[in-house]
Amino acid sequence: MKELEDRIRRDGRVLAGGILKVDDFLNVRIDPVLMDHIGKEFARLFEKDKVTMVLTIEASGIAPAYSTALALDVPLVFAKKARSANLGQGDVYSARVRSFTYGRDYDILVPSRFITSADRVLIIDDFLANGFAARGLNEIIHEAGAETAGVGVCIAKCFQPGMKLLEEECLHVEALAAIEAMDENGIVFREMKSGEEK
Numbered sequence: 001m002k003e004l005e006d007r008i009r010r011d012g013r014v015l016a017g018g019i020l021k022v023d024d025f026l027n028v029r030i031d032p033v034l035m036d037h038i039g040k041e042f043a044r045l046f047e048k049d050k051v052t053m054v055l056t057i058e059a060s061g062i063a064p065a066y067s068t069a070l071a072l073d074v075p076l077v078f079a080k081k082a083r084s085a086n087l088g089q090g091d092v093y094s095a096r097v098r099s100f101t102y103g104r105d106y107d108i109l110v111p112s113r114f115i116t117s118a119d120r121v122l123i124i125d126d127f128l129a130n131g132f133a134a135r136g137l138n139e140i141i142h143e144a145g146a147e148t149a150g151v152g153v154c155i156a157k158c159f160q161p162g163m164k165l166l167e168e169e170c171l172h173v174e175a176l177a178a179i180e181a182m183d184e185n186g187i188v189f190r191e192m193k194s195g196e197e198k
Contacts, residue, residue, distance in 0.1 A: 001041050001176040004154065005189050007034060014182050018129070018157065026154060027060040027126050038176060039067025042124060042152040045174045046072070049149040051122040053077060053115065055141065057097075057108055057133050064154050065124040072122070077115065079108035079137060093143045097136035108136050117145035128153040128175060131162030138171070155179065158190055 013021040025031040042064070051072055056065035057079045069076035091112040098105050115121065123137045134151050141148050148171060156163050156175035159182075166173045178190035 001038070003034065003037055004177045007031075008155070008177055009187060012187065014184055014187065018160065018182075020127075020155065020157070020179070020182060020187075022126075022155065027063070030063050035063050035067045038064050038154060039069075039071040041176060042068040042122075042174070043071035046122055046150050046152065046172070049122065049172065050120050051149045052119045053121050054124055055079070055110070055115075055121050055137055056124050057081065057137065060127075061125040061133075064126060064152075068122070068124050068152065074122075077110060079110045079140065081106050081108060093140040095136035095139040095143075097132040098130070099132070108133075108140070110140055112144065115141065115144035115146050119144070119146040120149040121146050122149045123151045124153070125151075126154045128156040128162045128166070128173075129160045131165045134162065134166055134171075135169075138169070150174065152176075157182075 007025055011024045015021060025034060051074055053074055054065045054069040054076045056062060058081055062078055065076050092109045093112055094107050094109045096105055096107055121141045123134050125133055138148050150172035151166055152174045154176050156178045158178050158180050163173060179187055180190050181188040
């Protein structure tokens with residue numbers, strides 16, 4: 001998605017340790033017009049996948065997941081990173097994931113009543129690095145007896161193993177901006193495949 005790539009080039013900041021900061025427009029201060037376009041592009045990419053629900057993890061995934069769910073006209077569910085009082089004490093699906101950014105493990109939780117075996121679930125997130133978040137959400141979907149319709153990420157860091165791991169699991173994966181390499185001198189994006197939006 002050229003619009004997102006251009007914004008990353010203009011406003012993204014590359015930090016040591018393979019970290020790309022996009023908090024000026026994507027996941028802290030959010031550009032609503034860009035987010036609307038992101039949701040519509042994910043809806044286009046997954047329009048044939050019979051999606052019945054969008055699933056993400058709090059908090060950075062919520063904005064692109066909401067925009068996508070709105071464009072697809074399906075519900076959005078997000079996994080919580082901790083059991084809170086309003087989550088209740090009922091049955092939950094859970095998975096253990098590791099945060100690349102924070103360097104720690106945590107449990108993600110979804111009340112079991114929100115995913116059924118009839119669902120085809122689209123996973124949406126802001127980043128794909130090592131694939132822990134998407135794989136954890138995929139685990140929850142399978143625990144519910146549902147199907148994973150695909151995985152959409154705003155930005156994939158293709159020099160880390162997440163994209164390859166998800167593709168090896170035969171998941172339909174779409175990245176709106178796929179980064180081959182990045183350092184303080186700049187960012188190299190993957191070439192678009194034939195038929196993808198220019």
